[in-house]
Amino acid sequence: MGKKDPRVDTYIANAQPFARPILERLRALVHRGCPDVEETIKWGMPSFDYKGPFCSMASFKQHAVFGFWKDKLLRDPKGYLTVRGTQEGSGMGNLGKITSLKDLPPASVILDFIEQAKRLNDEGVKIGRPQQKEKKPLKIPTYFTAALKQNKKALATFEAFSYSHKKEYVEWITEAKTEETRQRRIQTTIEWLAEGKPRNWKHMK
Numbered sequence: 001m002g003k004k005d006p007r008v009d010t011y012i013a014n015a016q017p018f019a020r021p022i023l024e025r026l027r028a029l030v031h032r033g034c035p036d037v038e039e040t041i042k043w044g045m046p047s048f049d050y051k052g053p054f055c056s057m058a059s060f061k062q063h064a065v066f067g068f069w070k071d072k073l074l075r076d077p078k079g080y081l082t083v084r085g086t087q088e089g090s091g092m093g094n095l096g097k098i099t100s101l102k103d104l105p106p107a108s109v110i111l112d113f114i115e116q117a118k119r120l121n122d123e124g125v126k127i128g129r130p131q132q133k134e135k136k137p138l139k140i141p142t143y144f145t146a147a148l149k150q151n152k153k154a155l156a157t158f159e160a161f162s163y164s165h166k167k168e169y170v171e172w173i174t175e176a177k178t179e180e181t182r183q184r185r186i187q188t189t190i191e192w193l194a195e196g197k198p199r200n201w202k203h204m205k
Helices: 006-014 019-033 107-122 142-149 152-160 163-174 179-194
Strands: 038-042 045-049 053-059 064-068
Touching: 006 019, 006 038, 006 045, 019 045, 019 053, 019 064, 019 107, 053 107, 142 152, 142 179, 152 179, 163 179
Parallel strands: none
Antiparallel strands: 038 045, 045 053, 053 064
């Protein structure tokens, strides 16, 4: 038997009036299509688990959403689904912005998606993460390299930084609109690097 979570009842009760019947309909269809599903709250929204993440729903001020964890593997010959993301775990918004019950596909269509998702979890099907794109070599301006070489601590910090940290500094400098701004940013960069600080250190806890 499935398992209902009282927190989902509270979530629906607190939703906007237009969203309540939508959430109730979706909830009922999920339990109908997958009787052993278990409800929970993840990321502040109702989620349904069945042998792992399954599907989820949420409501906002003007629309509601519903989506499947393995949306990319569901057959959808009539094009009801909007596939989100590029890897397993997208799980939201597959039916677009739902503002009323009329925006939902027929119950038979939703049940078919639910049953497909159930089979995928029954079979333990997983979606591999996409291959990371090869990072482009970071082009460091010669004037910045020259400035770094004048301060050993700054140079050592920069060389030890990750690609992303280096890129943040390089982009900050090269995007300067004027020569005056660029020189000021280079000076600040050298000072911060000498202290071992990344570009966005002020925003880091």
